[in-house]
Amino acid sequence: MAEPVRLAEKLSAFSEHWSPKVVADFNGHDVMVVKVQGEFVWHAHPDTDDFFLVLKGRLRIELRDGEVTLGPGELYVVPKGVEHRPVAEEEVHLLLIEPAGTPNTGDAATAAVKTRL
């Protein structure tokens, strides 16, 4: 029997921050959940847009020319090549979608290893 991907259940299975977990595959992309808190690094993805959907909490995405703040049920796509820095004052739960293998920092040398849940 096919089973849905229950995002809350996936999120309850880990506690570490900035460590995306792959929960589904879609057209060569990883569909991931992640918990974040604090400031991430400024980065850009030269070859892919960056999809953020907030499931819990409030995420501020700083851009070089402004910022956008997302609450639950709100999404934002950072266009490819645009520098951004996610900042979470308190813990935020996110759904992310990126081409499989995309480094989360934009640089494989500093990127988190994505694991599958």
Add this chain to the structure above:
Amino acid sequence: MAEPVRLAEKLSAFSEHWSPKVVADFNGHDVMVVKVQGEFVWHAHPDTDDFFLVLKGRLRIELRDGEVTLGPGELYVVPKGVEHRPVAEEEVHLLLIEPAGTPNTGDAATAAVKTRL
């Protein structure tokens, strides 16, 4: 100033069923919200996976060899080429992602026109 895509706000702007509204662009894909109720047609997409995330209500996706039922915060990806039929006993709100231009029935002749919100 950049603005988030507020899914509830987008969904409050229309009432018709089975008529996807594009709310964002992501890597050549349309990110869409849609309200559905009743039975859709059996169909498959030969060239793309089909991404469903339930925002409200309960969606049953019938498959030729079973079915999967999704509640809020649950997602399912129907692999490319797999026949499926979405069924909603009551109104369901969904987030969908498909390559731009994908006909929602798998057939351009019978597909809904996607508009942008």
